[in-house]
Amino acid sequence: MRTYGPDVPYLPADDRYETMPYRRVGESGLKLPVISLGLWHNFGDDKPLDTQRATLRRAFDLGVTHFDLANNYGPPAGAAELNFGRILAQDLAPYRDELVISSKAGWTMGPGPYQFGGSRKYLVSSLDQSLQRMGLDHVDIFYHHRPDPDTPLEETMRALDHIVRSGRALYAGISSYNAELTSRAQQIMRELGTPLLIHQPSYSLLNRWIESPGPSGTSLLGALTEAGMGSIVFSPLAQGMLTDRYLEGVPEGSRAAAEKSLNPDWLTGTTLEKVRGLHDIAAARGQSLAQMAIAWVLREQADGQVSTALVGASSPQQLEDSVGALRHLSFTPEELDAIDRLATDADINIWAGARDSKTV
Template sequence: MTYRPAEDRYERMTYNRCGASGLKLPAISLGCWHNFGHDFPHQTKRDICLTAFDHGITHFDLANNYGPPAGSAEHAFGSILAEDLKPWRDELIISSKAGYYMWPGPYGEWGSRKYLVASCDQSLKRMGLDYVDIFYSHRPDPDTPLEETIGALDYIVRSGRALYAGISSYTAAQTKEAQRIAKELGTPIVIHQPSYNMLDRWIERDGLKDALPGLGIGSIVFIPLAQGMLTKKYLGGVPEDSRAAQGKSLDAHRINDRSIEALRGLDALAEERGQTLAQMALAWVLRNGGITSALIGASRPEQVVDCVGAIRTPDFTEDELKRIDELADEDSFAAWAKEAAGA
């Protein structure tokens, strides 16, 4: 059956301007880090993407190494694009990144010009695209001069391979220097993708969150649900099919009696606000317009619908923010994890 997107899709979503650019991103974006590899059914991937677009999610975030195996997420998304979404390509923001390991040898990871340009070309081929809307340096390279990495992003944009340049997981100091170089080259960085959630607030401590607006850079945060901890998944312990149980990307030691008690407190607060825990966690990330977009993952279409509901929730009161700070204390969560691990 031929796919037709919901006609009211743009009424279901809020769109925020990304930094000082003309780019607007949906408040909720879909990431393909998990559940888009060969270990996940293609039909479910398709249902997730089409449900997302039906609800106004126009931004699909990928990277060269997403899978498993590396590259398979881009292949899968490319197939969905060709099968269903190609007529609406001009309504979509498709992003990819390079920085993590992809192939053997000295040019298979990090931030050299050779690696970034080759990776971008490979990503375009896997997805069947002429260009991506955003291309990121996925992580800072401690050994390659920043001028080379940012120069490669400038070249990728100027050559038509990407429309916008971004960076991910750079500190505030690194971001300021990267933007200085980028502006001198004439291709300013328009977006930064750091990790951020109630249990991991490093961008606040580092000063990155406050620095980005003044630099003209927007923000899209990954793991806003703390790898599923800020959902109902772990309120009763560690399910067998969870990331924590399978050791995929969440340390099982973080799920213990004390952290579960805190998560249940957050869930109770979310219920008082008339929303799910996931919706509250996303609303907290997006509060006061400090973050442009929150990047979610999903294993079922229903999870996408639940997350989109975050944009229709009430503002936080000072008392609610205080309760969240008390319950979601990242130092305590870190300490409990070490305690559970016997450290």
């Protein structure tokens, strides 16, 4: 791995496209790397900017061309976009056309009635602020971050249509919508002339809701296939549960210990037994548990295929470990059967409320 100091000009690796697979997103012409980098936890003002910069540089060297943000990523809210914008200007601006940059709005961004939800006012003004923070004239993908039961779905979709038509984004997407709401949203967008490109749901070995049939009898994966949409799954490591970190309990300094985004109550004896069993299967495959968890969400399924897995990384080394999943993406039927006996839903989806919201 090449190393760069903070004052050394960045030149990306010449072989950056040789080992990273890219998948077409739904029925569109856009391709994404099978591993994308999310800036949720590790790009706020509580993390060293030099580490953030080194991680983004290494990501692009490895062929990770998609960087996923949201208006409220930090801490504080907005900090991840500001820090990403600084690093983009310093290192990656010459390669902007080789990057897919996304942002989102929907969760709480600030005080008052106009900093949350799915209204046209919030979505358009939030994206304008995101573009200013990142120093961009457009993002490649803009998502509504969560269903909003207090805003008519038609208003939210018209806002996304306007955002694309105004040039603020090239594509529109949604996140954490259930199958029925996704199908309805896509129908509205197709009638408006701006089809939804992609859906961003949570998905992991311990959080398999996108495979389960909804009230219509169709799973979210099936609904996406029918709608011609791709998917980018977040939290494939179940907020860190699907790593070696919790095999012997909750270590000091972990997310669970800090109660950041991993509730220590989820680390039940039953769940930890599942995690240990999955760890043994991964070891037999010559992978870490985290690598197998990423490979598993990228497997082909009867209802469709995940376009890309969204991973976080606190360092270049952690990112390299995740990308190491690409060395062994295939599974035997026997491995999948063994995994299915352990990989049952552990009720850890902190986005379930958003997923099940009904917009009227």
